[in-house]
Amino acid sequence: MTQTTQKICAGDIRSASRLIRDLEDKRPEARLRLRQLFPHTGRSFIIGITGSPGAGKSTLADALIGELRKRKKTVGVLAVDPSSPFSGGALLGDRVRMLRHAEDEDVFIRSLATRGALGGLAHAAGDAIHVMEAMGKDVILVETVGIGQQELDIIHHAHSIVVVLVPGMGDEIQTMKAGVMEIADVFVINKADRPGAKQLKTELTSLLNASPHGPRDWIPPIVSIGNLYEPESFAKKTAELMDAVAKHHAHLVVSGQLAERTERKAVMEITDALRACILEPVIERLITDGELKKIVGKIQNRETDPYTEAEAIARRFLNTGETP
Amino acid sequence: MPERKIRVMVAKPGLDGHDRGARILARCFRDAGFEVIYTGCHQTPEQVAAAAIQEDVDLVGLSCLSGAHRILFPRVVELLREKNASDITVIGGGIIPEQDFPMLYDAGIQAIFTPGASLDSIVEWVRTHIRGRN
Numbered sequence: 001m002t003q004t005t006q007k008i009c010a011g012d013i014r015s016a017s018r019l020i021r022d023l024e025d026k027r028p029e030a031r032l033r034l035r036q037l038f039p040h041t042g043r044s045f046i047i048g049i050t051g052s053p054g055a056g057k058s059t060l061a062d063a064l065i066g067e068l069r070k071r072k073k074t075v076g077v078l079a080v081d082p083s084s085p086f087s088g089g090a091l092l093g094d095r096v097r098m099l100r101h102a103e104d105e106d107v108f109i110r111s112l113a114t115r116g117a118l119g120g121l122a123h124a125a126g127d128a129i130h131v132m133e134a135m136g137k138d139v140i141l142v143e144t145v146g147i148g149q150q151e152l153d154i155i156h157h158a159h160s161i162v163v164v165l166v167p168g169m170g171d172e173i174q175t176m177k178a179g180v181m182e183i184a185d186v187f188v189i190n191k192a193d194r195p196g197a198k199q200l201k202t203e204l205t206s207l208l209n210a211s212p213h214g215p216r217d218w219i220p221p222i223v224s225i226g227n228l229y230e231p232e233s234f235a236k237k238t239a240e241l242m243d244a245v246a247k248h249h250a251h252l253v254v255s256g257q258l259a260e261r262t263e264r265k266a267v268m269e270i271t272d273a274l275r276a277c278i279l280e281p282v283i284e285r286l287i288t289d290g291e292l293k294k295i296v297g298k299i300q301n302r303e304t305d306p307y308t309e310a311e312a313i314a315r316r317f318l319n320t321g322e323t324p
Numbered sequence: 325m326p327e328r329k330i331r332v333m334v335a336k337p338g339l340d341g342h343d344r345g346a347r348i349l350a351r352c353f354r355d356a357g358f359e360v361i362y363t364g365c366h367q368t369p370e371q372v373a374a375a376a377i378q379e380d381v382d383l384v385g386l387s388c389l390s391g392a393h394r395i396l397f398p399r400v401v402e403l404l405r406e407k408n409a410s411d412i413t414v415i416g417g418g419i420i421p422e423q424d425f426p427m428l429y430d431a432g433i434q435a436i437f438t439p440g441a442s443l444d445s446i447v448e449w450v451r452t453h454i455r456g457r458n
Contacts (some may be wrong), residue, residue: 012410088329089354095375096364102371102378109378113359117328255354290346 001067002210005036011135014110020110020131024124034127041133044076045249046140048158050180053146055164056190058097061143061229063238064245065101068139075101076132076140077109080122085221090114094143119153120144126157126269138157149179156268159261162241165204166187167196172203184220185248188241192224208241218251227316282317330454333361333381335372337349337400339388341365349385352443358450369396373403376412382454383413386433393420398431405432413454417441 007015022030033316047064051059061077068075079094090113110132112122121144122128132140144154156162165186175181190198201222208219221244225237254256286292298304334350336343343365351359361379363372376384384404386397397416404412416428417437425436434453437446 014377014380014407017378021331021380083359084354084357087355087357089351089357090359091354092359092361092379093364095361095379099363099367099371102367102374109375111359111361111379113329 001036002033003206005033008033008037008131008134008223009040009136013105016108016131016135017110020112020124020128023038023127023131024112024115026121029071031125034130040136041130044129044133044137044140045160046129047245048142048144048154048161049164049232050144050147050152050154050161050183051164051188052148052169054171055146055166056188056225056228057143057146057164058094060162060164060188060190060225060238060241061094061141062098062101063234064141064242065098066237067242069101069104074136075108075132076107076129076130076135077107078112078125078132079109079124079126079142079143080112080114080120080145080150081113082145083113085116088115096251107132107136108242114145115193117153118151120147120151121153121157125153125217126272127155147180152183153179155183158263159252159258160185160245162186163187165189165200167194167200172207175203175207176199185218186244187220187222189222189224190268191226193226194314197224214247217255218248221247278317282313286313329379330358330383330450331361331379332358332383332385332450333363333376333379333436334385334387335363335367335375336365336387337367337369337372337396338388338390338392339366340388340392342389343387345389346385346387349358349387349417349443349446352447353385353450356401356447356451369399369403372400372411373407376404378443381412383415383450386414386416388416388418391419392398393418394424397428397433401432415449417446 004015008019019030019033024033049061051057058079065075065077081090081092081094083090092111092113094111095109098109102111110128112125112128114122117123125142127141142154148322161183163180165187185205189197201224204222221292223237223241223244226233252261295309299306332353334346345443350360350362359361361381363375370382384400386400388396393416404410413434414432415435416433420436420438428436435449
């Protein structure tokens with residue numbers, strides 16, 4: 001192990017944060033470091049927090065950090081916000097809600113920009129999770145960007161997923177749709193002091209009870225959380241949320257589903273790695289060679305079609321042993 | 325090798341809540357293609373320094389309109405030094421009398437922008453001065 005990886009395993013924030021940066025920036029040496037860290041990963045409990053923009057994900061993350069610290073757990077937080085499709089820049093503002101934990105050495109909060117990823121996370125999110133795992137964090141909270149209905153990459157990364165809903169976002173039909181409503185292990189009805197919260201809870205309950213697949217071994221609990229500015233009840237509710245998530249974790253372990261989820265994650269990781277090792281270098285090479293531009297021109301003039309070209313390129317790189 | 329993305333943090337230490345300027349600058353950095361960590365108002369220098377390290381930013385932009393910059397700005401630089409993070413550039417802005425410039429520069433603040441400074445000039449300064457950090 002190099003000095004850097006040793007430092008990371010000892011929990012050094014500076015080295016860890018720098019490595020995450022290198023992974024985001026796709027520095028070649030970063031991949032090597034990650035390889036060295038890999039044996040030390042996979043021992044943290046990963047909680048995903050997802051929901052629409054402004055639903056209260058960061059505020060709940062802040063509350064959960066507080067709750068986890070009370071339970072003597074060390075915490076890593078990845079907070080993802082969108083990159084601009086125009087400038088490539090990003091405004092990462094999730095930390096604003098988590099300021100009170102800034103100086104706690106056992107809480108490491110890192111913001112990530114999506115940099116073009118469309119699944120609600122950043123490309124480097126999986127790698128960043130591994131870095132935090134290697135640091136020995138007991139629990140890692142992963143907060144997605146504000147999502148719509150189907151930016152669901154979080155299911156490949158988290159063990160337990162909290163879907164945050166707020167009242168007033170549509171009628172019962174919305175709760176029946178596929179996508180985000182299916183991935184929750186725990187539901188939060190946030191801002192539950194607002195009109196429509198009771199109705200949302202009724203609809204959600206009836207949705208969960210009317211599963212066409214018969215009785216399930218885990219029915220996602222619904223935690224209604226009201227006004228943040230009524231600290232006593234807010235604290236009580238966030239403790240309830242933490243209990244619900246912990247209960248789900250226990251359920252995963254007992255039922256054997258934890259193994260299924262880690263398998264799902266490993267499948268995704270190798271698929272992503274293949275993409276990074278095969279597809280991306282090929283595309284990069286085609287761009288630098290100017291070949292891509294030529295092919296694009298031919299496709300525009302209808303002299304060829306994308307599949308013919310892609311198959312020819314695949315044959316060239318996969319069969320000849322030529323490396324991109 | 326792909327170019328590094330510039331990461332900056334915009335923070336307001338101290339008790340001053342006038343964050344319009346800091347917000348405009350954060351937006352402007354965003355539009356310049358930087359990743360901007362915005363941490364809001366009312367922070368201690370300790371919080372600012374800890375966040376800057378956790379986020380591995382190239383630069384911290386401090387805004388202060390209350391007159392407390394003489395204490396708060398140098399303290400952030402000092403804390404970063406203590407934590408072996410003196411490679412993080414610190415710049416300041418706000419209502420800062422010219423007579424305070426020398427003491428702030430001496431304390432390690434690398435640039436000061438006051439009312440009238442154009443947003444372009446700030447972006448340009450950042451681009452020129454943090455390139456080369458590995």
